[in-house]
Amino acid sequence: MSAAPEPATVTPEVRMAHEIARQFAGEPPEQAAQTIAAHLRKFWAPSMITAFRTEAAAGADLDPVVARAAELLR
Amino acid sequence: MSLLKEPDFGTPARTSETTVTVEVDGHAVEVPAGTSVLRAAAEAGIAIPKLCASDNLEPFGSCRLCVVDIEGARGTPASCTTPCTDGMKVTTQTPELADLRRGVMELYISDHPLDCLTCPANGDCELQDMAGVVGLREVRYGHEGKNHLKEEKDTSNPYFDFDPSKCISCSRCVRACDEVQGTFALTIEGRGFDSKVAPGGSADFMSSECVSCGACVQACPTSTLQEKTVVDLGMPDRTVLTTCAYCGVGCSFKAELRGDQLVRMVPHKDGGANEGHSCVKGRFAFGYADHPDRQLSPMMRDSIDDEWRPVGWEEALTEVARRFSALRSEHGPGAIGGITSSRTTNEEVYAVQKMVRGAFGNNNVDTCARVCHSPTGYGLNQTFGTSAGTQTFSSVEHSDVIMVIGANPTDAHPVFASRMKRRLRAGAKLIVADPRRIDLVRSPHVEAEHHLPLQPGSNVALINAMAHTVVTEGLVDQEFLDARCEGQDEYLEFIRGPENAPEALEEVIGVDADRIRAAARLFATGGSSAIYYGLGVTEHSQGSTMVMGLANLAMLTGNVGREGVGVNPLRGQNNVQGSCDMGSFPHELPGYRHIGTESVREIYESLWGTTLDPDPGLRIPNMFDAAVDGTFRGLFVQGEDIAQSDPNTHHVEAALSALDCLVVQDLFLNETARFAHIFLPGTSFLEKDGTFTNAERRINRVRPTMPPRTGKHEWQVVAEIAARMGFAMNWERSADIMDEIAATTPTFAGVSFAHLDRVGSVQWPCNEAAPLGTPTMHVGSFVRGKGRLMKTVYVPTLERSTRRYPLILTTGRILSQYNVGAQTRRTANSSWHAEDVLEIHPHDAEDRGITDGALVEVASRVGTTRLHARISDRMPVGVVYTTFHHPESGANVVTTENSDWATNCPEYKVTAVQVAPALRADTTRAGTATSTLAPVGVGAGE
Known part of the structure; x- marks a missing residue:
């Protein structure tokens, strides 16, 4: 797991998704991605999930597990 | 009465x-x-x-x-x-x-x-x-002999006088200070006829160790120790039983009045939380309620650059509804939201969340607990099944070992601290985990068995190291674990890992492994062990993980579900527990039930006659981000000063400035009101009619001593806004709101004003099975059935000291002030703490050429502020500390956007900073890019 991107250069949603992902860095990637996606579904407003997915789709510099979580939110 | x-x-x-x-x-x-x-x-x-x-x-x-x-x-x-x-x-x-x-x-x-x-x-x-x-009719000895009648009065304390000429040397004040408060500030000086009460070795009360809790005044059988308000106003003639509006201890008080004039607040002996004790805030600091700064009528302005214009309620409420309705129509329901306050009653909080969900049409409601105890909600819900402390305060009297972590009860929860110290003096052992040497570590007749001065940000490492010790040294309560918990195999395998050994983590934690092991052994083997924690646990990037870690340790050692044990969050404000209970989180309806659960939504949809949004709304920091990017346009804030209390002030101010409509309801024109378009006056606790729920889940009545000075209760204001937006909230009185809460929330099913008036108070769950409430939770089984052991991987915060910002700033509270100080700054409590100061270790101060009392500049990567330095060896090297009670110092100008991964609770406790003598003399905060900070032996880069 790479460190989260610098706060000033990313959107809040991408930054927060990476902060969550850091907690599950020791898990198998697919399991971690599912856990992250479930957490976002439970606690994030739809507008934030949309913004996060849009960033991911636009090619934001995402950790692979975070990118996978974004995919799972479709 | x-x-x-x-x-x-x-x-x-x-x-x-x-x-x-x-x-x-x-x-x-x-x-x-x-x-x-x-x-x-x-x-x-x-x-x-x-x-x-x-x-x-x-x-x-x-x-x-x-x-x-x-x-x-x-x-x-x-x-x-x-x-x-x-x-x-x-x-x-x-x-x-x-x-x-x-x-x-x-x-x-x-x-x-x-x-x-x-x-x-x-x-x-x-x-x-x-x-x-006794029928005394004469005094045969006369007054001519040697006497004390000309002793000089000590009027140094702002709240009470000491008149030794009236002292009968009964020692009640001295014993109250010792036995009830535990400060040992008073003594009897001299012998025989010369014996007299004295504030330690000090010249007067104000310069002594006295903490002005009022126990001595209450104990005095004469007028020797007397409230100044009684001297000025005369004896009260009626009592209203009510609840303190300060910290989460939630003390019961007798508000004693003369007509409508509050003369004094006297702690109520039958109060379940405090049993007759008080602190300087609840006992004396009530003068803010009629302070000249109090705003009593609504005000409006078109732009935040305009002057305020006083208006009537009708015009103000119609305008609030018109503006929010317009924003909803133009930008969609997600463009508006509300923030509830832990300084308001359950009924007021419930009203705001109902307005947001029913009238605004979304779940964009959050509460100030977001920035303090939201990780408690997450962590205890995951492990135990509900978001609440497990014990009653009196449970501590049965504890053999008390672990205090990330809390400073003698300052922030003083009445509970007195109870705890009483138990410690009786022999219970104390473990304190805190970077600072807080007063509890060593105070009269109390000394911690272990003080673990951990590095800020290393909480999870510490709790894992303690749990590792318990597991690998065979100290687990296996019978409890087998019978009561799940997730054993995975958790035990994780925690046994060598990466969790104290020896592997001691460098990160900053405490020797053998001290960590010794503390863990004591906790596991010392008898009934209890954990009390505060914001030093929650306000971290791993706040939720740490709460789960504490729950794990309690379960591993079998310390849940009986008196003397448990996991106990010490809540900061009086109604933090209640505001969370009342559904003011954007993902939960009252009673911690997820908004996505259809069967729960149906309860409210049926009662309210509307359809609820099934998706979570925005949390407070999300609202700020959305306001900055232009998608969030209108905000209703009740009783909170987010411009002062929330982190990264410049970001908060940018968000508030971007709003089309900010409505603030408060007692005063606070910092947030600087950005408001409409101001609605709020009521003080002396006018409120409702309930507060304290940190032990105790629901207490808040009874009005007078009608609202503003003409309306907060819940009435909220209901009238909602009605003007087309959503009816038809309550006649605040008791009706509690009836609605009880009808819809299983844990409150047995609660009503009438019931509370009969029995005094109850701790939820209060229902048919437990009509008098539930002092101890998780007896026999957990709320979620089995307790759940959770893996708690230590992940270091991204906020680290660097060459440019080599110190870690951590923030906290002080006894005499409360939260953003809106109340206490408008009382004589400022005699003790007139400004926030920066505590710094002598070594760090010397390195920087800082002398005690010097004005220093504190800079982080997001902002700069100035404070006077207090050199203190209770700070560890490399860590500095301040409070956030005064807007002038703006401690949150320097705190960052970092937050708890699960809940977005801000990481107030860890900010990398540099400190240097200030080059400018004014003490107002500096802003983002105006630091005059002189380099201190470091290069500009990191």
Whole structure:
């Protein structure tokens, strides 16, 4: 797991998704991605999930597990 | 009600498995073994004269008024110090006893001013009462001899006077300071006739160790220690029982009034949370309620650059509804939201979340608990099944080991701290985990067995190291774990890992491995072990993980589900627990039920006649981000000062400035109101009618001493806004709101104002199965069935000290001030803390050329502020500390956007900063890019 991107250069949603992902860095990637996606579904407003997915789709510099979580939110 | 005078049974109640029966003046009384004769008589309705005895103090036997005859006993023993024995026959009234008592009173009065008619305590003086009771008619000794009548009065304390000329040296004040408060600030100086009460070795009360809790004033049987308000206003004539509006201890008070004028607040003996004790805030700092800064009428302005224009309620409420409705229509329902406050009642919080969900049409409602205890909600819900402390406060009296982590109870929860210190003086062992050497580590007659001065940000490493020790050294309560918990295999495998060993983590934690192991062993093997924690646990990037770690440790050692144990969040504000309970999180309806659960939504949809949004709304920081990017346009803020209390002030101010409509409802034009378009005046706790829920889940009544000075209750204002937006909230009175809460929330099913008026208070769950509430949770089974052990991987925060910002700033609270200081700054409490200061270790100060009291500049990567330095060796090297009670210092100008991964609770406790002597003299905050910080031996880069 790479460190989260610098706060000033990313959107809040991408930054927060990476902060969550850091907690599950020791898990198998697919399991971690599912856990992250479930957490976002439970606690994030739809507008934030949309913004996060849009960033991911636009090619934001995402950790692979975070990118996978974004995919799972479709 | 008329003035409530509580009975005083003379000595404390005793608990014992055996009872004894005594005969007092021919009446048989059965009492627990160890009960004094004085108390047994009082319980039989027989009042024995007394002066030095009080039922919140251990018997002292000094005044000799309570002497009695006991059949077969020699002399006339003091009934306060004489325990009952089975078959004892006591006589309380004989001619000889009457002579003795009159003689005692004669001596007292011979050295006491005879100014009863002009004395502030006239009518509330036990000495005066006793003179009458014993039939004193003359004082044969006169006043000409040696006396204390010309002793000088000490008026240094802003809240009470000390008049030694009226002191009878009964020691009640000294004993109250020792036994009840635990500060040991008072003493009796001198011997014999020269003995007198003195504030330690200090010249006066104000310069002494006294913490102004008021216990001595309450204990004083004369006017020696007297509230200045009583001196100024006279004796009160009526009582309203209510609840303190400060911290999460939620003390019960007798508001004593003279007409509509509040004269004093006296702690209520029957208050479940405080049992007759108080602190300087609740006891004395109520003057803000009628401070000249108080705003009593609505105000509006078109732009935040305009002057405020006072308007009537009708115009203000119509405009609020018009603006929010317009924003909803133009930008969609997600463009508006509301923030509830832990300083308001359950009923007011419930009203706001209902308005947001029903009238605004979304779940964009959040509460200030977001920035303090939201990780408690997440962590305890994951592990135990609900978001609440497990114990009642009195449970600590049964603890053998007490672990305090990330909390400073003597400052932030002083009444509970006094209770805890009492238990510690009685022999319980204490573990303190805190970077600072807080007062609890070593105070009179209390010394921590272990102080673990961990590095800020290493909480999870510490709790994992402790759990590793417990597991690998065979200290697990396997029977408890097998019977009560799940997730054992995965968790135990994780925690046994060498990466969690104290030896592997000691460098990160900053505490030697053997000290960590010793603390863990004590916690696991010391008997009943309890955890008390505060914001030093939650306000971290791993706040939620740490809460789960604490729950894990409690479960591993079998310390849940009985008295003396448990995991106990010490809530910052008075109604943090309640505001969370009431559904003011954007993903939860009242009672911690997820908004996505259809069956729960249906309860409200059916009752409210509307359809609810099934998706979570925005949290407070998400609202700020959305406001900055232009998708969030309107905000209703009740009772919170987010511009001062929330982190990264510049970001918050940018968000508030971007809003099309900000509505603030508060007592004062606070920092947030600088960005508001409409201001709605709020009510103080003296006007509110509702309930607060404290940190032990205790639901207490808040009763009004007067009608709202603004003309409307907050919930009425909210309901009228909602109605103007087309959503009816038809309540006639605040009791109706609690009835609605009870009808829709299973844990509150048995709660009503009428029930609380009958039984005093209840701790939820309160329902058919537990009509008097539930003092201890998770007895037999957890709320979620099995307790769930959770893996708690330590992940270091991204906020680290660097060459540019080599120190770590951590923030906290101080005894005399409260939260953003909106209330306490408008009282004489500022005599003790007129400004926020920066505590810094002597080594760090010397390195930077900083002297004690010097103005310094504190810079982080997001902002700069200035504070005066206080050099203190209770700070560890590399860590500095400040409070956030004053807007001028703007501690949150420097705190960052970092937050707890699960809940977005800000990481207030870890900010990398540099500190240097300030080059400019003013103490106002500097802003983002205006640092004048002189480099201190480091390059500009990191």
